[in-house]
Amino acid sequence: MANGILVFIEHADGKVSRASYEAVRAAQLLGAALGQETAAVVLGEGVAGLAAEVAAKKLGRVYTVESEWLKDYTADGYAAALKQVISQAEPALVLMSHTYQVRDFAPKLAAGLRRALVGDCIGYKAEGGAAIFTRQVFQGKLSADVAPAGEAPHFVSFQIGSFRGDEAEAGSAEVRALAVNLDADLVRQLPEARFKEAKAAVDLTQAPLIVAVGRGIKEEKNIEIVRKLAAALGAELAASRPICDNEWLPMDRQIGSSGQTVAPKLYVAVGISGAIQHLVGMKGARTIVAINKDPEAPIFEVADYGIVGDLFEIVPALTAEAEKVKQ
Amino acid sequence: MKIIVCLKQVPKNDSILRINDDQTWIQDRDLTYEINESDAYALEEALRLKEKHGGEVVALSLGPPRVQSVIKEALARGADRGLHLDDAAFGGLDAFGIGAAIAAAAKAEAFDLLLTGLQSDDLGYAQTGVIAAELLGLPHATIVMDVELGEGAIRVKRELESGFFQWVGLPLPAVVTIQSGINTLRYATLKGIMNAKKKEIRKLDAAALGLDAETLAPKQQIRRIYFPEKTKQTQLIEGAPAEAAAKLIDKLKKEARVF
Numbered sequence: 001m002a003n004g005i006l007v008f009i010e011h012a013d014g015k016v017s018r019a020s021y022e023a024v025r026a027a028q029l030l031g032a033a034l035g036q037e038t039a040a041v042v043l044g045e046g047v048a049g050l051a052a053e054v055a056a057k058k059l060g061r062v063y064t065v066e067s068e069w070l071k072d073y074t075a076d077g078y079a080a081a082l083k084q085v086i087s088q089a090e091p092a093l094v095l096m097s098h099t100y101q102v103r104d105f106a107p108k109l110a111a112g113l114r115r116a117l118v119g120d121c122i123g124y125k126a127e128g129g130a131a132i133f134t135r136q137v138f139q140g141k142l143s144a145d146v147a148p149a150g151e152a153p154h155f156v157s158f159q160i161g162s163f164r165g166d167e168a169e170a171g172s173a174e175v176r177a178l179a180v181n182l183d184a185d186l187v188r189q190l191p192e193a194r195f196k197e198a199k200a201a202v203d204l205t206q207a208p209l210i211v212a213v214g215r216g217i218k219e220e221k222n223i224e225i226v227r228k229l230a231a232a233l234g235a236e237l238a239a240s241r242p243i244c245d246n247e248w249l250p251m252d253r254q255i256g257s258s259g260q261t262v263a264p265k266l267y268v269a270v271g272i273s274g275a276i277q278h279l280v281g282m283k284g285a286r287t288i289v290a291i292n293k294d295p296e297a298p299i300f301e302v303a304d305y306g307i308v309g310d311l312f313e314i315v316p317a318l319t320a321e322a323e324k325v326k327q
Numbered sequence: 328m329k330i331i332v333c334l335k336q337v338p339k340n341d342s343i344l345r346i347n348d349d350q351t352w353i354q355d356r357d358l359t360y361e362i363n364e365s366d367a368y369a370l371e372e373a374l375r376l377k378e379k380h381g382g383e384v385v386a387l388s389l390g391p392p393r394v395q396s397v398i399k400e401a402l403a404r405g406a407d408r409g410l411h412l413d414d415a416a417f418g419g420l421d422a423f424g425i426g427a428a429i430a431a432a433a434k435a436e437a438f439d440l441l442l443t444g445l446q447s448d449d450l451g452y453a454q455t456g457v458i459a460a461e462l463l464g465l466p467h468a469t470i471v472m473d474v475e476l477g478e479g480a481i482r483v484k485r486e487l488e489s490g491f492f493q494w495v496g497l498p499l500p501a502v503v504t505i506q507s508g509i510n511t512l513r514y515a516t517l518k519g520i521m522n523a524k525k526k527e528i529r530k531l532d533a534a535a536l537g538l539d540a541e542t543l544a545p546k547q548q549i550r551r552i553y554f555p556e557k558t559k560q561t562q563l564i565e566g567a568p569a570e571a572a573a574k575l576i577d578k579l580k581k582e583a584r585v586f
Contacts, residue, residue, distance in 0.1 A: 074495075075457075075467060100488050104469045107454035111423060111461040116546030119452060132550060138449055141344055142353070143555045147548050188466035190496035194487060209585070215340065233586075242364070245508030258486060258506075266585040273340075287583040289575065290561070294343060296554060305578060306561045307571050317572035325576055325586065 002152035004037040006091035019097035021165030033126035045071040058171030069182035098157040139275040140298035209235035216271020232322035256281035274299030328382030335363040365444025369505035402523035403515035409528035426458025431536035460502035467502040
């Protein structure tokens with residue numbers, strides 16, 4: 001009988017990722033709400049130290065799985081190892097943080113067991129001993145409450161920032177090694193070393209004022225009006241991903257999960273709807289202004305000030321006012 | 328080299344969304360649709376690989392009759408033929424069901440490479456390609472920003488977090504999910520649109536794909552859909568553009584003290 005909550009622990013360069021502790025915190029809260037035991041699992045080669053670190057959190061147990069085939073991450077290796085862990089530990093719920101690594105292997109793991117992965121959730125509601133999970137759809141414009149169907153185990157991943165990793169309660173968990181069978185035929189991906197591209201030419205992280213432009217600008221030539229606003233405010237110009245994908249602005253001006261993360265004094269979002277990939281890169285700004293034609297755009301959830309309307313009218317008006325103030 | 332590219336039709340990115348009466352989905356009347364953004368990049372990557380190495384590009388889409396417009400657009404841009412997976416039983420499928428349907432259609436094609444976008448702009452599961460790979464027993468890689476073709480294998484550049492990348496080798500056949508921005512999209516030419524009219528679009532239903540009710544049964548169900556509760560109080564500034572602009576600058580100066 002499947003029972004308990006199992007948390008997947010991600011690590012890189014000999015460190016437990018911060019996102020993993022968010023998942024640990026989610027497991028502690030859900031474990032209390034559902035009356036379920038909690039456990040965590042660390043995969044890799046030489047992970048005793050990492051397991052000891054995780055075991056200092058309030059968890060029932062920390063499993064370690066050691067294998068040369070888990071030294072470097074591969075989707076095949078991780079999915080195969082976790083499948084064997086799940087058959088031994090028999091959890092009812094497997095929790096993960098929705099990182100790029102989890103996105104790579106978790107759908108394979110769940111599909112291999114013919115189970116659902118309820119992915120990229122932002123919260124949960126415990127109802128009568130079972131949990132339903134809230135996830136964003138339509139790029140954050142709407143939320144959906146989703147129930148896993150069918151037999152356990154159910155797989156759930158939480159969006160980064162949905163839980164506070166630093167609130168994970170301390171404790172003392174038992175560490176237990178599990179054995180798995182992996183071999184060369186099973187692991188088909190050949191991973192090479194991780195690397196960074198040439199350093200970003202523009203360091204937006206130091207800019208006190210940022211004006212960012214998004215898809216609402218429609219055409220490359222229209223970026224000029226936003227550039228003028230940035231100049232009038234003495235701000236750096238930045239962009240959401242689609243603008244850089246179209247090469248309307250260089251990649252080093254991109255804000256978001258795949259670009260730079262900034263926390264300026266002022267962030268003006270022009271024609272940016274506020275997909276989560278963008279919000280994670282700028283929601284730490286002290287003051288956020290959003291200009292968008294759609295009053296339901298998710299950018300308004302993080303904005304301090306908003307103007308709903310046509311940016312082609314509002315931005316030039318704002319430029320004129322900014323010029324007055326700056327004189 | 329035979330490449331299948333999966334294309335999802337989604338409501339246009341700037342659509343104003345309304346929730347249906349039983350709060351389980353959006354009202355789909357009056358919506359206009361487009362190719363899911365990262366899928367469009369996957370299509371472009373497939374066309375470029377074919378132009379460089381030869382072969383065939385098959386455009387696959389699952390959904391009601393309206394998704395044929397997505398397949399036709401792909402054919403006009405240079406795909407060779409289309410597969411349209413359509414069945415009343417496909418309404419409301421979850422990621423597993425869609426992945427299973429794609430896997431069943433792809434299996435009959437003896438392909439080398441199956442490409443999808445990394446995530447849909449509507450449901451945002453980010454799972455379909457990986458599920459199809461698992462059900463086909465094939466290796467996969469996700470969030471890919473470059474594809475190099477070798478002898479019986481590919482080498483792909485995966486995007487990781489915080490500006491990191493990683494090259495990963497995969498034996499063919501394989502499944503790869505493509506990140507937006509990997510290439511520059513082309514538009515269909517007039518000649519392409521004319522040529523597309525002669526290209527085949529084959530329709531496949533659940534029976535043709537050998538999909539039973541158990542495979543298609545949802546493994547996750549949307550109970551309720553709603554506009555998110557706001558976590559921050561946003562001051563909305565009203566008025567004509569010049570008036571709103573003046574009010575905003577005043578507030579930034581006096582309340583927020585940003586300059």
